[in-house]
Amino acid sequence: MQIEFLGTGAGSPSKQRNVTSIALRLLEERNAIWLFDVGEATQHQILRTTIRPRKIEKIFITHLHGDHIFGLPGLLSSRSFQSGEGALTIYGPRGVADFVKTSLRVSETKLGYPIKFVELTDAGVIFEDDTFQVSCEKLDHKIECFGYRVVERDHPGELQVEKLRALNVPSGPLYGQLKAGKTVKLPDGRVLDGKDFIGAAQPGRIVTILGDTRKTDASAVLAKDADVLVHESTFAKGEGKMAHNYYHSTSIQAAQIAKKAHAKRLLLTHISARYTGKLANELAYQARDIFENTRVVNDLDVFEVPFGSSKTD
Template sequence: MELIFLGTSAGVPTRSRNVTAMLLDLQHPTRGGLWLFDCGEGTQHQLLHTTYHPGKLDKIFITHLHGDHLFGLPGLLCSRSMAGNANPLTIYGPAGIAEFVETTLRLSGSWTDYPLEVIEITDGQVFDDGAYRVIARPLNHPVECYGYRIEEHDKPGTLNAAALIADGVRPGPLFQRLKQGETVELEDGRMINGQDYLSAPLPGKTLAIFGDTAPCPGAHELAQGVDVMVHEATLETAMEEKANSRGHSSTRQAARLAQEAGVRKLIVTHVSSRYDAHGCKNLLAECREVFANCELAEDFTQVSV
């Protein structure tokens, strides 16, 4: 999986940072998959600076309905339609997202020429297609807000073809069934269990992407043991009380969550516009004092999961 940050500023854009949006390229060998998490104003403009096209998007996940996470959505939906794209798109988000999409399209005299489904989520599993599962948990913010945990299902182990041949099983269609862990009957009447010839399953990748939040129990559930955690760090540690009063986290709180949850890598984003490049270096230093394997995302930062 590849994560591409399209916007990393909190509240308002700056000269160097747009407001929140993240692309997740699943890079699945057969099904592909391009997902967008949040869609702040100007997201479609940011996409123009990448190799990705809006028509390739098949899912959009909105964390909450504050404008810096949402106001780019109507334009993106309309541009996708005007390009003549017919690929279906599903939007997930909190209560009110369906009304927002329907109202903005209706009042602007706009429409979509592709199948569009809008699903309003609650706490729990959002979907599971057999390859990936997405779980949502409510966060601590003034409006209904969610974080998302993306889990890739474990991949089957490698089939030991040499051992099968040594046991008298000839290569052919049976190998494919055995690779799926099935039990098959050979021509001589023997029963062969594919599980006996498979190596251990390959663990799938895990990723947690947070909306805006002050520390809360749901955050620990989302973050537990993930390969990469994307978390806001709106303000420095000295302004922690102010951050929390507005439903945000400080650098230290984001890093402490990563440490306590046993994540492998922390990416902090959603940086207040009060911080220039020097200020951002200080934010990152504060995070690394608590959790060393941490990066502060810039617009167009790419992270492999």
Template sequence: MELYFLGTGAGMPSKQRNVTSIALNLLDERGTYWLFDCGEGTQHQILHSPVKLGRTEKLFITHLHGDHLYGIPGMLTSRSYLGGDTPLTVYGPVGVKSFIDTALGVSGAHLSYTLKVVEIQEEGLLFEDETFRVETARLEHRIECFGYRIIEKDLAGKLMLDKLSELGVPAGPIYGKLKQGQTVQLEDGRVLQGADFVGAPVPGRKVVVLGDTRYCSGAVHLAQGADVLIHEATFAMDKQELAYAFDHATSVDAARTAEEAGVDTLIMTHISSRYQGEETNLLLQEAQSIHPNSHIAKDFWSFDIPRKV
């Protein structure tokens, strides 16, 4: 599991940062990528990245401001041109379907795959299968905006091979049954309980991606205990009034949210173009004074999320 930042700027693209888009690399977990937001130029950013459009499975849109969705039509059609033929699901606030249908309809676009659009009506569970669960909650922004909590389900513990070997249990189908927690009777009459030979489950990882928001209880709730929190930090603390007026967050707001939620790693993005080069160090220093394990993302930067064994 790895995060890859395709665009980390706020409002409009700059020479240093494109507008918002983040990829979650799940190739090892499910052979796919998930995208979060798709600002203008996202498909161009993908051309310079390891992300493969044809292997993109889901796109989560946080809100309907242009710097978070103007790249959708180009991304969807390019996926067809590149041979993408597996289904793609887009999640987002009410209105995202109308935006997509209008753009594709007016341009006469034809997709080579099944496109499903899910408009979010309420907070809570959005998606679940045998490997992942995705939850969503409202944030505080000028228009309806959502954050997403991605929960990897726990992996089964490892089979205690040394213990089985010491007991003289022969390898084979028996091992598989014990791994599944079944009760097995050996030829010599011994009865083995699967639970006695399987280690503790390996905890799944939790990643929280927030859309634009000022500091709010919804963000703190959604981020509880996350391994990684991706939070906007449009401004430094000296622009607190400006941030609040436009429903955005400062680096201090982001760090405060991470600290209160017990987050491990905070990654700040959606950085105003007024902060260039070394000027972003001010945002980082402000955040690290509250939450030491904080980072500022930049375009084409990746962050690996290891399992906690």
């Protein structure tokens, strides 16, 4: 599992940062890519990565401001041209289906694959299967905006092969049965319960990706025990009043949310064009006074989401 930032800027593109889009790379977990927001020129950014549009399985839109959705029609069209035939699901606030359908209709664009729209009206679980669960909460922005919490299911424990070898259990089909948790009878008459030879389950990982928002308790709910929290940082320390007036957050407020939620890592994005170079890094330095494991991200940064953290959901 990896997080790749396709755009990290706020409002409009700059020479240093494209507007918002984030890819959650789940190639090992489900051979798929999930996108969170699709700002203008997202497909141009994708050309600079190893992402293949046909692998994009789900798109989660946080809100309908242009810097988060204007790249959507073009990406959907290009996905069709590039042999993307698998169905695609788009999640987002009410109006996202109308935006996409109108764009495609007016431009007379025909897609070679079906799109399913899931328009969100309230907090709750919006997707789950045997590998992941995704839930959302309403944030505090000028228009309806959602944050997303992605929870990976726990991985089954590994078969303790050395323990079996110590008991002189012959390798072969019996190992597969024991790994499945079955009870087997050995040729010498011994009966073994597979559950006694399977290690502890490996906790799944949690990734929280927020849209634009003021500081709000809903962010902490989504980020509870998260391995990675992606939070906007449009404003800097000392600009709390301005952030509130514009329905955004400061780096300090993002750090406070990460600390309150007991997150493991904080990645700051949605950076204003006012902050470049060392000024952008200063946002992270400010946040580290409250939450040490903080970083300001740049376009095309890729972060591994490691195993090893426990969760208490």
